[in-house]
Amino acid sequence: MEEQNMMQRFDDYVADNKKIEPKDWMPDAYRKTLIRQISQHAHSEIVGMLPEGNWITRAPSLKRKAILLAKVQDEAGHGLYLYSAAETLGVERDELLEELHDGRAKYSSIFNYPTINWADIGAIGWLVDGAAIMNQVPLCKCSYGPYARAMVRVCKEESFHQRQGFQIMLNMAKGTPEQKQMAQDALNRWWWPSLMMFGPTDANSPHSAQSMKWKIKLFSNDELRQRFIDMTVPQAEVLGLTIPDPDLKWNEERGHYDFGEINWDEFYNVIKGNGPCNKQRIETRRKAYDNGAWVREAAVAHAEKRAARRNETAAA
Amino acid sequence: MSKKNWPLFEVFIRSRQGLSHKHVGSLHAADARMAIENARDVYTRRMEGESIWVVPAEAITASSPDEKDALYTPADDKVYRHPTFYDLPDEVKHM
Numbered sequence: 182m183e184e185q186n187m188m189q190r191f192d193d194y195v196a197d198n199k200k201i202e203p204k205d206w207m208p209d210a211y212r213k214t215l216i217r218q219i220s221q222h223a224h225s226e227i228v229g230m231l232p233e234g235n236w237i238t239r240a241p242s243l244k245r246k247a248i249l250l251a252k253v254q255d256e257a258g259h260g261l262y263l264y265s266a267a268e269t270l271g272v273e274r275d276e277l278l279e280e281l282h283d284g285r286a287k288y289s290s291i292f293n294y295p296t297i298n299w300a301d302i303g304a305i306g307w308l309v310d311g312a313a314i315m316n317q318v319p320l321c322k323c324s325y326g327p328y329a330r331a332m333v334r335v336c337k338e339e340s341f342h343q344r345q346g347f348q349i350m351l352n353m354a355k356g357t358p359e360q361k362q363m364a365q366d367a368l369n370r371w372w373w374p375s376l377m378m379f380g381p382t383d384a385n386s387p388h389s390a391q392s393m394k395w396k397i398k399l400f401s402n403d404e405l406r407q408r409f410i411d412m413t414v415p416q417a418e419v420l421g422l423t424i425p426d427p428d429l430k431w432n433e434e435r436g437h438y439d440f441g442e443i444n445w446d447e448f449y450n451v452i453k454g455n456g457p458c459n460k461q462r463i464e465t466r467r468k469a470y471d472n473g474a475w476v477r478e479a480a481v482a483h484a485e486k487r488a489a490r491r492n493e494t495a496a497a
Numbered sequence: 498m499s500k501k502n503w504p505l506f507e508v509f510i511r512s513r514q515g516l517s518h519k520h521v522g523s524l525h526a527a528d529a530r531m532a533i534e535n536a537r538d539v540y541t542r543r544m545e546g547e548s549i550w551v552v553p554a555e556a557i558t559a560s561s562p563d564e565k566d567a568l569y570t571p572a573d574d575k576v577y578r579h580p581t582f583y584d585l586p587d588e589v590k591h592m
């Protein structure tokens with residue numbers, strides 16, 4: 182079939198909400214965009230382990246430590262599901278990791294902020310995982326089969342992440358005045374970066390229209406951001422904490438909360454690599470990868486030895 | 498030592514006794530035994546299964562999407578293979 186017919190068939194297929202599978206014909210630009218999107222998503226999962234990993238050894242109780250460990254382990258799994266989905270498009274995982282480690286690939290800018298007190302772990306679960314869920318749930322219905330299936334697994338595991346974070350916030354907000362102050366401080370620092378997680382405004386998001394046509398993006402950045410705010414404000418009220426936005430107020434007419442201007446200079450600055458922890462995050466990733474080299478090599482050597490022994494026994 | 502990438506394995510899990518194994522995803526591992534161990538860690542953390550198969554991805558032969566018409570359209574006009582094709586008199590209550 183000629184290219185134009187294939188394209189027509191692909192477009193109809195996607196418009197019909199059918200899934201594209203790895204061996205189906207797809208336009209090059211769709212494949213490239215997906216590889217970029219899925220790998221960025223995968224990178225975000227594993228870089229996202231670092232700010233929280235910082236607190237595993239310092240969690241305030243054994244129970245909290247076990248929960249945080251389970252959560253961070255889930256994020257590693259999410260990375261794996263997503264790298265696997267990307268690989269079905271014809272890239273090697275090692276190439277993707279290389280792009281992350283040499284700075285060519287991006288990941289969510291939220292993970293370039295530091296976790297300086299225990300309440301930050303609460304704020305991350307509640308806000309960052311909350312925003313991630315808002316982004317991820319629609320993707321369970323995206324047009325690329327392996328990506329959609331990976332997102333279903335991710336979303337199933339994700340909901341405990343948000344709850345455990347909210348519970349940390351709740352405990353601290355209902356605790357001593359000092360604990361409540363720590364929770365408020367964490368909210369103050371994580372609120373705006375969480376809103377930035379949804380990406381630039383629709384007006385400044387030039388590729389969104391194509392991605393929405395391809396159904397690898399199902400709602401616009403501004404739509405998802407608004408939904409997140411509408412969902413989160415009442416939760417902050419339950420906590421008795423104040424969202425650090427003097428312009429935040431319910432708009433009866435719109436049926437949504439109005440909110441203040443996001444500091445986009447900060448957003449673009451962090452993306453460019455100048456956030457508080459960009460360098461540290463990549464360095465930690467690179468070190469983990471390099472220090473793990475001997476383990477990967479030893480595993481191959483061991484596997485080869487085991488295979489050779491099996492062959493010997495079979496020949497004898 | 499030269500760099501060798503671990504091969505890709507497809508993972509299949511039986512969620513409960515009595516059900517068949519179902520494809521859940523894939524992972525890289527040095528060999529099949531390690532693939533089983535890793536599959537346990539990533540795909541059964543919440544009691545999703547009680548039996549795991551791992552298959553080297555390169556051992557799978559798949560039909561090609563281009564063959565779809567040749568393979569599946571012959572079944573299109575054989576509606577008599579479905580029980581709904583047959584009209585039964587009302588008197589027959591169960592069949």
Ligand SMILES: [Fe+2]
Nearest residue numbers: 226255256259
């Ligand atoms: Fe995740």
Ligand SMILES: [Fe+2]
Nearest residue numbers: 256310339342
């Ligand atoms: Fe999460």
